[in-house]
């Protein structure tokens with residue numbers, strides 16, 4: 121993570137990394153979703169309040185890590201991608217782990233949004249926080265959102281309130297419902313292959329999708345080695361198929377603990393210190 125990226129993430133609570141995925145990687149993800157289109161469900165996270173309303177339900181895909189080969193492979197490779205490791209090591213320290221299982225958000229024109237949410241800094245939330253101390257940034261849960269189709273200005277989809285990870289007062293209901301002060305809400309424009317990394321403490325949500333083409337946003341959520349945000353997907357022991365993964369990919373699926381935890385170095389190698 122270079123000096124520019126550190127400045128921007130600290131300032132804004134999010135960072136766009138252009139061209140993170142290659143064209144071949146984007147194609148492999150899109151092919152996998154096309155081949156598994158019957159897996160699409162309505163997103164159960166259904167809170168399209170105020171101006172985030174849209175007439176169509178937001179679609180979602182989950183379970184990609186266990187899809188048949190070859191379509192599970194790009195999702196497995198993304199667990200500890202060589203380009204994402206240095207970002208996550210910088211923002212968490214080594215030992216970070218997957219939080220919720222990955223999912224993809226989708227929908228065409230008229231797809232509903234999601235009310236703006238996020239913990240900010242108005243109180244200390246020990247699962248969703250941002251701290252800078254002694255030259256280091258440290259975060260609670262972080263979302264890596266990989267765009268698999270373009271997001272042009274005004275298309276909708278992911279929005280953030282830049283800087284709100286440091287906000288001391290709650291956003292008003294009108295702001296959260298995108299009914300007032302819309303200028304503080306940024307709909308991050310991206311090309312297919314771009315990555316947006318944001319802190320769960322940063323206010324964020326979804327604006328209704330207005331483009332003709334389909335939204336396809338793939339979300340990987342990570343937490344520091346000490347915590348797990350989401351219930352329901354927590355494994356105390358590793359799933360059977362974990363033996364098919366690399367050492368680094370397996371390390372990412374470990375439950376939260378410190379002592380003897382495998383740590384992924386920036387170069388992708390895994391170190392096994394005898395203590396935390």
Ligand SMILES: O=C(O)CCC(=O)C(=O)O
Pocket residue numbers: 165225234265277278279324325326327337
């Ligand atoms: O649509 C988005 O990218 C935001 C998703 C989100 O905030 C959520 O699913 O909790």
